[in-house]
Amino acid sequence: NAGVTQTPKFRILKIGQSMTLQCTQDMNHNYMYWYRQDPGMGLKLIYYSVGAGITDKGEVPNGYNVSRSTTEDFPLRLELAAPSQTSVYFCASSYPQGAAAYSYNEQFFGPGTRLTVL
């Protein structure tokens, strides 16, 4: 298994440009997530999905869009890139484990995409 893969690894955008960050997982996980990581600020959730066709906003969704047409793929779209979106973006996936009362999600992360908006 390749796990969670992300492309591209690095990208430089000009203000106002758009792009799609790709994320694919081959573990048949039904949950997928997008985080951004700013220096010294930890990981903040942008969007997540609990299955194909279902997406939901996280803590910092403004300026981003997602779609989930298949179990494997969860692309993140940036429209009208702004300098504030300069960050490292991580995709993750998980599946529910444990009995109902103690169910939890162990998340597996991809290697990240470093995005700079100038």
Added chain:
Amino acid sequence: GENVEQHPSTLSVQEGDSAVIKCTYSDSASNYFPWYKQELGKGPQLIIDIRSNVGEKKDQRIAVTLNKTAKHFSLHITETQPEDSAVYFCAASEGNTPLVFGKGTRLSVIA
């Protein structure tokens, strides 16, 4: 919603010494507490986790403790080695809700 505080933000220890990182959480309904290690240029990797039905878990040199009453949990690394140098994140969640992460601790192990 859940809020996770993590301390310290940086930690330097001599090789062979122990390192302790502490986190507090706000939502008493949270029941899953993982710890991730992030090496430079890589994504976070799970190193140990604990659920609310246990108070302590150990895996070789790494241990995690949970105090549900005080709503805090800690990571303990014994006999630290240079390869333990990394950024460590704690997180918390309730059931299948997304993890909420602390801001991270940069651990430096000095040889």
